[in-house]
Amino acid sequence: MKKAKSTSDELRSEYKRSDFRKLERGRYYERIRASSNVVVLDPEIAAIFPNSAVVNKALNSLVEVLESVSGLTSGSIRSARSTRSHKPPS
Secondary structure (H helix, E strand, O other): OOOOOOOOOOOOOOOOHHHOOOOOOOOOHHHHHHHOOOOOOOHHHHHHOOOHHHHHHHHHHHHHHHHHHHOOOOOHHHHHHHOOOOOOOO
16 A cells, blocks of 8 residues: 655654754855866857767867967966876777
């Protein structure tokens, strides 16, 4: 025999409100935001790039073009490229 689904927002009788701490919306938001590297693409751009490997390949190509055009030999672009842990498969 199945139990009927409850549509009430009230706690069941076996639970007490005092058993729960005060809930705080967004409690871990800053911590997650600081440790996250998620980038949200515009829908038009996301339609062009089917996965992260393709996005990384395109961005690496852009960095190479930027380096060759600007003649940069040091700085944030060069150091960022050298500190990467691995290069995604092409």
